[in-house]
Amino acid sequence: MNTTLQPQVLGKTGLLSELRAFYAVLRREWVIFIRYPSWVIALLIWPLIFPMMYILTARALSGPDGSGLKIFMANTGANDFIGYIVVGSTVWMWQNIVLWDVGFALRNEQMRGTLESNWLSPTWRFSYLLGATGTQVVSMFTFILITALEFGLLFGVRLHGNPWLALLVTLAAIPSIYGLGFAFASLVITLKEANTFVFLVRGLVMIFCGITFPVTLLPAWMQSIAQWLPQTYLIHGVRAAAFANASLVELLPDLAALLAFGAFWMLVGYFTFIWMERRARQTGAIGQY
Amino acid sequence: MQIKTLSQPNFITQLRALYIIARKDWKVFWRYPLNAVSMIFQPLIWITPIYFMGKAFSVNGQALGFAAYSGTSDYMSYILIGTALSNFIMTVFWGMGFALKEDMNAGVLESNWLAPISRPLILVGRTISSLLVTTIISILMLLIAAALFGFHPTGNIWMAVLIAIPALIGLYGFGFAFAALVLLMREANTLVDVGSFLVQGLTGTSYPVQALPYWLIPVALALPLTYGLDAVRGVTLNTETLLPIHLEVLLLVSSMFLLLWIGAWVFARVEKRVRALGTLGQH
Numbered sequence: 001m002n003t004t005l006q007p008q009v010l011g012k013t014g015l016l017s018e019l020r021a022f023y024a025v026l027r028r029e030w031v032i033f034i035r036y037p038s039w040v041i042a043l044l045i046w047p048l049i050f051p052m053m054y055i056l057t058a059r060a061l062s063g064p065d066g067s068g069l070k071i072f073m074a075n076t077g078a079n080d081f082i083g084y085i086v087v088g089s090t091v092w093m094w095q096n097i098v099l100w101d102v103g104f105a106l107r108n109e110q111m112r113g114t115l116e117s118n119w120l121s122p123t124w125r126f127s128y129l130l131g132a133t134g135t136q137v138v139s140m141f142t143f144i145l146i147t148a149l150e151f152g153l154l155f156g157v158r159l160h161g162n163p164w165l166a167l168l169v170t171l172a173a174i175p176s177i178y179g180l181g182f183a184f185a186s187l188v189i190t191l192k193e194a195n196t197f198v199f200l201v202r203g204l205v206m207i208f209c210g211i212t213f214p215v216t217l218l219p220a221w222m223q224s225i226a227q228w229l230p231q232t233y234l235i236h237g238v239r240a241a242a243f244a245n246a247s248l249v250e251l252l253p254d255l256a257a258l259l260a261f262g263a264f265w266m267l268v269g270y271f272t273f274i275w276m277e278r279r280a281r282q283t284g285a286i287g288q289y
Numbered sequence: 290m291q292i293k294t295l296s297q298p299n300f301i302t303q304l305r306a307l308y309i310i311a312r313k314d315w316k317v318f319w320r321y322p323l324n325a326v327s328m329i330f331q332p333l334i335w336i337t338p339i340y341f342m343g344k345a346f347s348v349n350g351q352a353l354g355f356a357a358y359s360g361t362s363d364y365m366s367y368i369l370i371g372t373a374l375s376n377f378i379m380t381v382f383w384g385m386g387f388a389l390k391e392d393m394n395a396g397v398l399e400s401n402w403l404a405p406i407s408r409p410l411i412l413v414g415r416t417i418s419s420l421l422v423t424t425i426i427s428i429l430m431l432l433i434a435a436a437l438f439g440f441h442p443t444g445n446i447w448m449a450v451l452i453a454i455p456a457l458i459g460l461y462g463f464g465f466a467f468a469a470l471v472l473l474m475r476e477a478n479t480l481v482d483v484g485s486f487l488v489q490g491l492t493g494t495s496y497p498v499q500a501l502p503y504w505l506i507p508v509a510l511a512l513p514l515t516y517g518l519d520a521v522r523g524v525t526l527n528t529e530t531l532l533p534i535h536l537e538v539l540l541l542v543s544s545m546f547l548l549l550w551i552g553a554w555v556f557a558r559v560e561k562r563v564r565a566l567g568t569l570g571q572h
Contacts, residue, residue, distance in 0.1 A: 195324055
């Protein structure tokens with residue numbers, strides 16, 4: 001009598017089960033997102049108060065008679081200083097929120113002690129990051145829309161260009177913004193000191209990408225760093241499309257740079273995740289914090 | 290049969306508890322040395338865009354528009370003082386509000402709550418270590434900023450430190466009420482971020498409050514911290530102040546007692562309420 005047992009997988013993985021896992025992560029993230037009523041505050045108040053710090057500083061620098069504003073307009077070529085600052089600060093907010101939300105997706109699981117058990121389920125592990133990203137993209141585009149509405153209605157910011165081209169530049173930036181988030185999530189889970197890395201990456205954007213000033217005001221060595229950051233092209237492209245009536249042809253250099261950086265960061269994000277997963281299994285450090 | 294408490298809380302045990310909480314936080318903080326380094330550079334990173342933006346508003350390095358509001362064209366020194374003080378604002382907000390959320394997440398809030406010490410004391414303890422760290426970090430930040438952007442105090446720095454003390458103590462009262470809100474809502478990140486940002490924005494950490502929209506100026510003038518920042522800048526940079534400095538100091542000291550009393554009262558009420566609801570350990 002043959003008594004050999006055939007090893008069988010308990011979970012039958014397939015495209016459908018992967019999609020189901022992706023949906024489950026997406027739904028879980030959504031439930032957590034709306035569980036805390038403060039998300040309303042985050043969506044309604046954050047778009048206003050973060051740019052306000054820079055806008056009010058700009059008002060103070062303008063002086064009571066607005067004389068400084070003429071100098072700013074001449075230096076930047078901007079016709080609306082509020083719109084100019086809002087574009088830069090919103091891009092910074094976008095990258096910042098992605099780093100905290102997507103970048104911390106795995107780290108939060110690690111802190112809650114659920115990462116190891118999730119890791120043992122028969123699903124494609126990248127789904128955990130993709131699921132967190134899905135919710136994040138929806139909330140982030142709502143955030144951008146609310147920013148536009150609030151500044152349009154409350155501060156009279158008007159577009160002097162093509163909003164669809166501004167949207168195109170924004171969409172072209174998605175792969176680089178989220179690719180960076182994926183790479184970040186994987187590094188954080190290995191190196192643990194997550195806050196520091198958020199501060200470092202968002203600090204680079206804040207210093208070098210010209211969120212409140214034109215990059216040309218930076219010293220030459222800082223400008224050469226700025227050209228390696230996709231957010232520089234995103235800020236420049238959206239400002240040009242929304243406030244300087246730039247045409248598609250004029251935006252092509254920004255779009256090309258954003259797509260190239262997007263491909264690069266998506267690959268880096270994916271392969272960093274693969275590397276982290278292998279390393280975590282070898283060292284057994286996945287559940288440690 | 291006489292009921293006896295197992296612990297004998299007295300002044301010494303309360304002090305010991307404070308010391309233990311602070312020591313624990315100190316150890317946790319230095320466990321992540323990169324975080325410590327990044328805390329020095331964080332404020333500098335935040336003000337770098339203002340430095341370059343100020344250049345876009347200046348002619349020959351002079352921000353004359355700013356001088357018309359504040360009485361000084363040295364906008365970087367003005368902002369650096371505000372940044373150093375806002376480091377302390379952030380410490381109280383994060384130390385009191387977020388610390389509770391951390392304890393909720395770690396599942397130790399209920400057990401800490403059962404310890405025989407005053408609960409506001411737990412909150413104060415959570416800020417002691419971070420206040421020490423913030424002081425060290427703010428000094429280092431000012432030294433680095435002086436080299437990078439220039440920092441030119443023309444007045445009395447020690448007097449400024451004395452004036453900042455009642456402002457900071459008053460902030461603790463605010464922190465108690467804020468911690469109560471975290472206990473109720475069980476969410477801290479957004480509350481702490483938005484709360485500290487609003488306080489910084491309304492009290493003029495980066496600009497004179499006269500630059501606020503006219504409908505916000507009364508709100509700014511109703512916050513005691515506005516006078517704290519104004520008086521500190523007045524004695525350090527000889528800027529034009531909203532009120533005579535001795536009046537601003539008087540306002541700060543009286544508001545310090547008032548805020549502490551209101552904050553402690555709100556915290557006690559809310560804490561009693563969450564215990565009645567049984568939601569203390571939930572998150």
